[in-house]
Amino acid sequence: MADAGKVAVVTGAGTGIGRAVALTLHNAGYRVAVAGRRKDPLEETLAMAKATEDTMLIAPTDVADPLDVRALFKSVNQSFGRLDVLFNNAGVGAPAVPMEELTVEQWRKVVDINLSGVFYCCQEAIQLMKSQDPKGGRIINNGSISAHTPRPFTAPYTATKHAISGLTKSIALDGREHNIACSQIDIGNAATEMTEAFAKGVLQADGQKRPEARMDVQHVADAVLFMANLPLDANVLSMTIKATTMPYEGRG
Template sequence: MSLSSPSPSSGKIALVTGAGSGIGRACALALQAAGYSVALAGRREAPLLETAALAAPGGGRMLVVPTDVGQPESVQALFAAIRSAFGRLDLLFNNAGANAPGIPMEELSFEQWNAVVAVNLTGVFLCAQQAMRLMKEQDPRGGRIINNGSISAHAPRPDSAPYTATKHAITGLTKCISLDGRKYNIACGQIDIGNAATDMTQRMTAGVRQANGSVMVEPRMDLRHVSDAILYMAGLPLEANVQFLTVMATTMPFVGRG
């Protein structure tokens, strides 16, 4: 765990999981530049330190906490570090995600299924649970949770049973957090992202398999559009909430997929 030197900030505190690359890194840096102090969580310390090193001068502080979100003890240690460093939490972006090999579901192993569920669903639950405990105790009370649902929360790709099942489950969990968090002034929304330009989606530039068996190059969008959407959702007063937001490459195969 490491903490950068203090700098002026808005005073708000954010936690981003999966902050070592891609969407998590982009959103963590956008929040930090906007004045949030940001806790960076992810399994590997080195990529988190790389994210922290990209912090904007004059922005918020960066706290690096290596974390396995699928393990209760690791998540508890993460929130203990946040309490110690900042004393509160205003925003949780549940972004960490994992996938299984793109093979027929009848060939998936139990271990492959469980690995995806542990990160994509159990990890979101564990982090949201700890965030709600902290947010309802702090003064002023309340905060915001944003879950990364993905386009797969609506429509599957071929051979994506673990990923799609967990992302559909995130929609139900988001609704439960929204309902159960009301009495504590905790808002919860979901962002569903389609084909943001990250290392994970680089394969789409060479073509990916479609529902009809064909292989097609898919368009991608600039990652900045995702971080802009997160800043918008995060910046609302707690009396307002974006329950669900979809941001996607305009011409990607989604509406009418399959």
């Protein structure tokens, strides 16, 4: 169980991995701020948690907007008084086409959400974690298998996830003197709406489409909970959790 009063922020908490993590943290005793662009899915997450406003804060937020992000963390501080864990989960992809066919707008959208949005959230979280008493906290970034090995036609997504690895290590280094730990979890084929099509067939490096195995998203949520619950003198810097038989080792 979490310590009494422990507080978490989860972005992209209206669906999929973000929702599963938010529910699991709440069930473990955390007070959780659930952030996402659309209010209705966040309200569904709150209803599934059977939470009250004292234990779950709904915070409609566009992480690509630094003013929205600032307002999110201000609300967390006003509502809960501190921040112990940030799970940066919000992310998007671009159309699966050759990169030379992508528009500048499509590229910028992925970078704005997957990379700049994480940066903005980390900035605000670090400021809050440094100023609170006791100071410190933990940031967990959702990377991806693509942070190591790309799928075909995923240049924007893959580039941003590689960047998250560098950002994670920089925060882990710079956060030491402030008792701030930073981790990355790389997830492969969690069973969510986003990966439903994988069971029917997904493009492989050889140009063929083949079905891929998926795993219960709860395994991801349990892994994040394990990372979140570590004392701040211990850190899982990087974790890969994946469907055992999905193509990754030897992909292509």
